[in-house]
Amino acid sequence: MTGTAARALTRTAARALTRTATAPAGGRPRRGPGGPRGRRALLWVAAHAVAIALSLMFLAPLLFMFLTAVMSDEQTLSGDLWPAHWQWGNFTEVLSGDMARWLGNSLLYAVLGTLFMLLSSVPVAYALARFRFRGRKVAFVLVITTMMLPPQITVVPLYIVWARFELTGTLWPLILPLLFGDAFSIFLLRQFLVTIPRDYADAARVDGCGEFTTMVRVVLPMARPALAAVALFQFFYCWNDYYGPLVYAKPDAWPLAVGIATFRAAHNVEWNLTMAATLLTVLPVIVVFLLAQRVFVQGITLTGVKG
Amino acid sequence: MAAVTGASAAAPRGRTAGARARRHRRLRVLAFLSPWLIGFTLFFGYPLLATVYFSFTRYDLFNLEYVGLTNYRYLFGDQDARRSMLNTLWLVTLMVPLRVLFGLGAAQLLAHLKRGGGLFRSIFYLPYLVPPVSATVAFVFVLNPGTGPVDHLADLAGIPLPDWFNDPDWSKPGLALLGLWAVGDVMIILLAAVLDVPRQLYEAAEIDGAGPWQRFRHITLPTVSPVLAFAAVTGVIQTLQYFTQAMVAGKVAAGQSDQPGTQLAPGYPGGSTLTFPQYLYDEGFRQFNMGYACVLALLLFAVAMLFTLLLLRQFHSFADGEAS
Numbered sequence: 001m002t003g004t005a006a007r008a009l010t011r012t013a014a015r016a017l018t019r020t021a022t023a024p025a026g027g028r029p030r031r032g033p034g035g036p037r038g039r040r041a042l043l044w045v046a047a048h049a050v051a052i053a054l055s056l057m058f059l060a061p062l063l064f065m066f067l068t069a070v071m072s073d074e075q076t077l078s079g080d081l082w083p084a085h086w087q088w089g090n091f092t093e094v095l096s097g098d099m100a101r102w103l104g105n106s107l108l109y110a111v112l113g114t115l116f117m118l119l120s121s122v123p124v125a126y127a128l129a130r131f132r133f134r135g136r137k138v139a140f141v142l143v144i145t146t147m148m149l150p151p152q153i154t155v156v157p158l159y160i161v162w163a164r165f166e167l168t169g170t171l172w173p174l175i176l177p178l179l180f181g182d183a184f185s186i187f188l189l190r191q192f193l194v195t196i197p198r199d200y201a202d203a204a205r206v207d208g209c210g211e212f213t214t215m216v217r218v219v220l221p222m223a224r225p226a227l228a229a230v231a232l233f234q235f236f237y238c239w240n241d242y243y244g245p246l247v248y249a250k251p252d253a254w255p256l257a258v259g260i261a262t263f264r265a266a267h268n269v270e271w272n273l274t275m276a277a278t279l280l281t282v283l284p285v286i287v288v289f290l291l292a293q294r295v296f297v298q299g300i301t302l303t304g305v306k307g
Numbered sequence: 308m309a310a311v312t313g314a315s316a317a318a319p320r321g322r323t324a325g326a327r328a329r330r331h332r333r334l335r336v337l338a339f340l341s342p343w344l345i346g347f348t349l350f351f352g353y354p355l356l357a358t359v360y361f362s363f364t365r366y367d368l369f370n371l372e373y374v375g376l377t378n379y380r381y382l383f384g385d386q387d388a389r390r391s392m393l394n395t396l397w398l399v400t401l402m403v404p405l406r407v408l409f410g411l412g413a414a415q416l417l418a419h420l421k422r423g424g425g426l427f428r429s430i431f432y433l434p435y436l437v438p439p440v441s442a443t444v445a446f447v448f449v450l451n452p453g454t455g456p457v458d459h460l461a462d463l464a465g466i467p468l469p470d471w472f473n474d475p476d477w478s479k480p481g482l483a484l485l486g487l488w489a490v491g492d493v494m495i496i497l498l499a500a501v502l503d504v505p506r507q508l509y510e511a512a513e514i515d516g517a518g519p520w521q522r523f524r525h526i527t528l529p530t531v532s533p534v535l536a537f538a539a540v541t542g543v544i545q546t547l548q549y550f551t552q553a554m555v556a557g558k559v560a561a562g563q564s565d566q567p568g569t570q571l572a573p574g575y576p577g578g579s580t581l582t583f584p585q586y587l588y589d590e591g592f593r594q595f596n597m598g599y600a601c602v603l604a605l606l607l608f609a610v611a612m613l614f615t616l617l618l619l620r621q622f623h624s625f626a627d628g629e630a631s
Contacts, residue, residue, distance in 0.1 A: 043419075043519070047416060047419050047420055048420065050416060051416055051417075051420055051427045054413065054416075054427075054431065055427060055430045055431070057488075058430055058431055058433065058434050058488065059430060059433075060449070060456075060457070061434070061442075061445045061446060061449050061488065062433075062434075062437070062445070064445070064448075064449050064456040064457070065445045065448075065449075067456075068448065068456070076454065077454050078454075079453065079454055079455075079456070079458075079459035079462075080459075081456050081459065081460070119342075120342035120343070120346070121342070121343075123338075123339040123340075123342065124339065124340055124342055124343040126339060127336055127339035127340050128340075131332075131335070131336050131339070133332075133333070133336045139340070139343075141619060142347065143343070144615075144618075144619060145612075145615055145619070146347065146351050148541075148544050148611070148614075148615040148618060149608065149611050149612070149615060150544075150547060150548035150584065150607055150608075150611050151548070152548060152550075152584045152587050152588070152604060152607055153354075153355065153358065153604045153605075153607055153608045153611070154350065154351060154354035154355055154358060154604070155354075155591070155604070156354075156357075156358060156361060156591050156597050156600050156601050156604060157353070157354040157357030157358055157361060157601075158350065158354050159591070159592070160357075160361075160366075160368065160597070161354075163368060177346060177349075177350050179342065179346075180342045180343065180345050180346025180347075180349065180350065181342045181343035181346045181347075186343060211335055211339075236436075239438065240438040240439055240440070242439065242440050242550075242551040242554070242555070243550050243551060243584075243588075246554075246588075247588070247592055256438075256440075257438060257439075257440040257551075258440075260440050260441060260444060261440050261443075261444065261554075261555045261558055261559065262558070263444075264444070264559050264562060271448055271454065274444065274448070275444075275445070275448065278441045278444050278445055279441075281438055281440070281441045282437050282438060282441045285436050285437070285438060286433070286436060286437075289436055
């Protein structure tokens, strides 16, 4: 560390010396195209050019997905980039098939899962953030550990148990465990809850509120942005989950993620319909995110954290 | 209890009241923690122990037979297991560093953009939000030789592109490309870290005459390195469970259906996308070698635990700080 500092110092000294040597006495340094401002402008242009190029690359697959989704079946095989005529009927055709049932299953999984997760994870996170008890640190470390470990580790015995309850084939083996806390959500909520000053909760307790009432009436309203965030993450997780439903669900109970993956084979390589179905899976996530961005901001301004 | 009430009046009452309050507090903690305590026991503790138990058996959901170390011995000669481990290792050693580097580059770029930074940030982040299955289906189509738009464009430009998801040599690079496209998660935490670097350090360095590269090398990099390490370790743990994209890419490229009974072996083309979790899934839920699948699960547990412990050491410092 001291070595770096010393080197920096000598460099400053050397720089100062050369500057006095080259700069015209009393005059301001000229700012030609080769000067610092010119170089800065060049950097500005370069950075934006790279950013635009990258943006095009990031957006291209989505754009192609959309353009293909409104093509006719023959045209998708031609390598054309632009649809000859816009076949909007592809979307309704896709929705009239299995897609509607998959959508229902996805919604069941995501909505119930998010609700259950909130009900069970909030009190746990609250306890980990507020209460002092022996084993608290151990509990927190275990939460982080279960959050990180792959779900594949425990899947075999769990499958056997759910099979015994005759719930395999449905999405319930994925929804019901969310009634018992989700490690990632607990972790995230706990990290937010420890930042809320204790004074608020203490004041409520002085007013005679029980711990549960304090949590619901005082602390949770302040944690709205964090609650919105974990709810959103859970919703996306369920919506995107492919592994879980692939293990447990029968075709009747398939959510969109599993359905989409088989779409191409089931529809004799009709890329236009495949892309239309895929796009319909992507859209809700993007819409929810764009709407929720506002909820986050609103949540932050509504909380009393700022005082 | 009787002895206590028999003693002097004031002190014991205080003590029992204190004990009652303490018990009340302990019950309250238990009540708040109960969902997780039950969940941890039922959905983690029990199945982990059961995995160890089943690993010594042959079990197909109907017949259970104790076979000792047979499953473990089988693992050593299992060519498919070896192949799947090598595929996962490829992804861990190549895709994870590439994602972290690309994420850092993108974050660095975003930090420098004053105008339009917010818009570019949203665009760079957007692909990460696309559901992995949808993203994979889209990628297979876009890169599809002959019909895919990107392949077509490259053709027009005279750039020869490989067969990606239909070529065993190029399927994993294709998956890595997909990982780079969805770099948003890594990028956003690195962007936060890059923006956290104190401005004065840059200004001081600029006065010293440090160029952009030197500033990046001597100021940005040392400051964000803990976050880089965090991104790398979590990236490794995520990649150890890499399943969805590989499975879907193989399936869509091969045109396979998922109807029960018609499921084909994963890993198309030629086992090149068969990752370790996919092999575990195949053994457990297509072949119903539950016992052997448990051996694979324990192996995955050991490796993932190693990296989780690494991560916990990073967590430790700030978890301690907040515990006070």
